[in-house]
Amino acid sequence: MFDSKLIKKLDRIDTPFYYYDLELLRDTLSEVKQESDKYNYKVHYALKANANDRILRMMNEYGFGADCVSGYEVRRALEKGFDPRKIVFAGVGKADWEIELGIEAGIAAFNVESIPELEIIDEIAGKKRKIANVALRLNPNVNANTHHYITTGLEENKFGINQWDLEKVVDVLLKLNNVRFIGLHFHIGSQIMNLEAFKDLCLRVNSLQEWFVSKRLFPKVLNLGGGLGVDYENPEKNPVPDFKKFFALFDEILELKPGQEVHFELGRSMVAQSGTLISKVLYVKEGVHTKFAIIDAGMSDLIRPALYQAYHKVENLSSDLPEEKYDVVGPICESSDSFGKAINLPKTGRGDIIAIRSAGAYGEVMASRYNLRRLPLAYYSDDDLF
Numbered sequence: 001m002f003d004s005k006l007i008k009k010l011d012r013i014d015t016p017f018y019y020y021d022l023e024l025l026r027d028t029l030s031e032v033k034q035e036s037d038k039y040n041y042k043v044h045y046a047l048k049a050n051a052n053d054r055i056l057r058m059m060n061e062y063g064f065g066a067d068c069v070s071g072y073e074v075r076r077a078l079e080k081g082f083d084p085r086k087i088v089f090a091g092v093g094k095a096d097w098e099i100e101l102g103i104e105a106g107i108a109a110f111n112v113e114s115i116p117e118l119e120i121i122d123e124i125a126g127k128k129r130k131i132a133n134v135a136l137r138l139n140p141n142v143n144a145n146t147h148h149y150i151t152t153g154l155e156e157n158k159f160g161i162n163q164w165d166l167e168k169v170v171d172v173l174l175k176l177n178n179v180r181f182i183g184l185h186f187h188i189g190s191q192i193m194n195l196e197a198f199k200d201l202c203l204r205v206n207s208l209q210e211w212f213v214s215k216r217l218f219p220k221v222l223n224l225g226g227g228l229g230v231d232y233e234n235p236e237k238n239p240v241p242d243f244k245k246f247f248a249l250f251d252e253i254l255e256l257k258p259g260q261e262v263h264f265e266l267g268r269s270m271v272a273q274s275g276t277l278i279s280k281v282l283y284v285k286e287g288v289h290t291k292f293a294i295i296d297a298g299m300s301d302l303i304r305p306a307l308y309q310a311y312h313k314v315e316n317l318s319s320d321l322p323e324e325k326y327d328v329v330g331p332i333c334e335s336s337d338s339f340g341k342a343i344n345l346p347k348t349g350r351g352d353i354i355a356i357r358s359a360g361a362y363g364e365v366m367a368s369r370y371n372l373r374r375l376p377l378a379y380y381s382d383d384d385l386f
């Protein structure tokens, strides 16, 4: 990804910043499109992974819908030109104004996470004399085998409607006049590398949907959520996730009924590998076991390592000297402000350019102004500078 010409250009820009490789992003999106089109599956891009204008515009260009988890995201999707009929809205805590916004805009579906939420959507829609489309987000109690902070489909998680509430939710749904049941929604977690978890999900969906049909509620839409993982260890070797295998699995296992649509909400897998956090080494300092390479990017720019002990590959783009071990840390006043311990890097010195890879998803969007730092800027491979 980084040849010497590009490295020279990156060197001229004030660090830290995010750099997005739009060519890789296009390759990735083309692959998603091609593989999902094979089965006529519809993909809604999960804005929460990265909501930058350029990225959203490209998602829209490719014809993907938008999966939102706040009224702010719904608003952003509308501003960027997404067709409201391709916007879905999930989240356990939708505020009244967010529901109003979604109803006014005529979005494709509220993914409803509880009975009280369903009742409030009905009430607000009634006041507006409108009908709101709702899909029920069910908690399938399937283990995604991923980090517990990003597991969502277990009964102990706050997400979705649990098994024991199903009878009740159907009773409520059948009584409400201002909501239209369009389908079922699931999302079991994120960064899922073992596709077996999706197989378990499909089997649960097959049996759950039979139950709904037996209650005379036909789920026209089956929304299977997102969650496909990316290879953080080898971004160079696997820049594009295996979408072919992913979609083929659903085609193999899901038992569809005539007229049913299958939807997905992919976030990370569509954007992670095309983003890199670029930083410079400020100081190298001797530690007890290894040396510290202190860089100018910190957990305020990319919080994933501090928050989830997530691994991101760290590379020194400026040096080709023999390798040594470094703890690569940021400038923030917290010990968790670290990007990796005892990692091998070519001998590193002040001013070297450090690339923190696979940071296109849940990187820039999760940046904060902790320590009153400025938010990181973003540059794109087709900017004039490049």
Ligand code: LLP
Binding pocket: 046, 048, 049, 067, 090, 150, 152, 187, 189, 190, 191, 225, 226, 227, 228, 265, 266, 267, 268, 269, 304, 308, 361, 362
């Ligand atoms: N749909 C719903 C309802 C979700 O909650 C999520 C992610 C997605 C779709 C998209 O999932 P993806 O395809 O990106 O796995 N900040 C964490 C990840 C949190 C994911 C939250 N939900 C991280 O940095 O790993």
